[in-house]
Every structure is written in C-alpha cells, then in structure tokens.
Amino acid sequence: MISGSTGSVGHALVQTARAAGASVIALVSSDEKASQAREAGPHFVINWQHGNVVEDVMALTEGKEADEAFDPVGGHLFSLLLASLRRMGQLISIGFTGGKEVSVNLLDIIGREKIVKGYALHSDTPEQDLNS
Incomplete structure (x- = not known):
C-alpha cells in the first residue's frame, strides 16, 4: 500500500514497487x-474518503491483508495503513504532509507483531549510500 500516490514521492514509490x-x-x-x-x-x-480502507484492503487481498505500507502522508492515513497490515507486516513512515500526530492501537502492533519504521532520505550518510 502506498498513500499519497499522486504526490512525487508516492508516484515514484508506485512505479518502483511495480518494477520490483x-x-x-x-x-x-x-x-x-x-x-x-x-x-x-x-x-x-x-x-x-469513500468506504472503509481496512475492509477494502481485505477484499483486494482476499483476506490476507497488506504485507507492507509506505506512508509519505502521515496523519489519519498512518493509522489506516497500520490497521490494514497483516501479522508481521511493515509500515515505513517517510513523511507527514497530512499531520505529525497519529493514533495507534498498541494491541494491534504488539499482538500482531507489526513493524513500524521511519525513514528520512536526508539522514543517509555517504557510507549508507555505498552499502545500498
């Protein structure tokens, strides 16, 4: 899943994920x-804005839920993406154009062993770039 898919980062993520x-x-x-x-x-x-994201993802994945989510938006979408992940699924937070504050269900994270990571492109060091 990729939020903000019409923004420059989201658009690039869609294309990169497809290529992968x-x-x-x-x-x-x-x-x-x-x-x-x-x-x-x-x-x-x-x-x-229409319907229920969690239910829509369940239907599209035939009940398996999403493996990963990339979120350049944050805010309300962060929680929807997290709730749509499978057990041990991973959410990568890379932006907050929709808001820096989020609400999460800790039982969902702990009980379903979900992974939440933050990524800041501008924090990469030259050494990380060489090891990629």
Whole structure:
C-alpha cells in the first residue's frame, strides 16, 4: 500500500514497487486523484474518503491483508495503513504532509507483531549510500 500516490514521492514509490514485482494498492483522497494515480500503474486504487480502507484492503487481498505500507502522508492515513497490515507486516513512515500526530492501537502492533519504521532520505550518510 502506498498513500499519497499522486504526490512525487508516492508516484515514484508506485512505479518502483511495480518494477520490483509487487502488487500495489494506491491510496488517494479524491476521484480526480484516483485517475491520476492510475497513470503510475498500481494494481488497485482506493479513495480513502469513500468506504472503509481496512475492509477494502481485505477484499483486494482476499483476506490476507497488506504485507507492507509506505506512508509519505502521515496523519489519519498512518493509522489506516497500520490497521490494514497483516501479522508481521511493515509500515515505513517517510513523511507527514497530512499531520505529525497519529493514533495507534498498541494491541494491534504488539499482538500482531507489526513493524513500524521511519525513514528520512536526508539522514543517509555517504557510507549508507555505498552499502545500498
């Protein structure tokens, strides 16, 4: 799953995930953005303003839930992405255009052993770049 799929980071993530062979679910906030997101080539697009993201992801994954989520948006979407992950799924937080404060269900994280990571591109050192 990739939130903010019409932004520059989200758009690039959709394309990169597709190139890596992933089945991609793009999350967007409007029908107009859904059309734009489809240009990057995700397998599915969910307008999180309509319906229930967790239920939609369950339906699209045939009850398996998502393996990973990339979140350049933060805010309310962070919690929706986290709730849509499978047991031991991983959420990578890479931005907060939608807000820096989030609400999480610790029982969901602990009980289902989910992984939450933060990533800041500008924090990479030259050594990390060479080891990538």
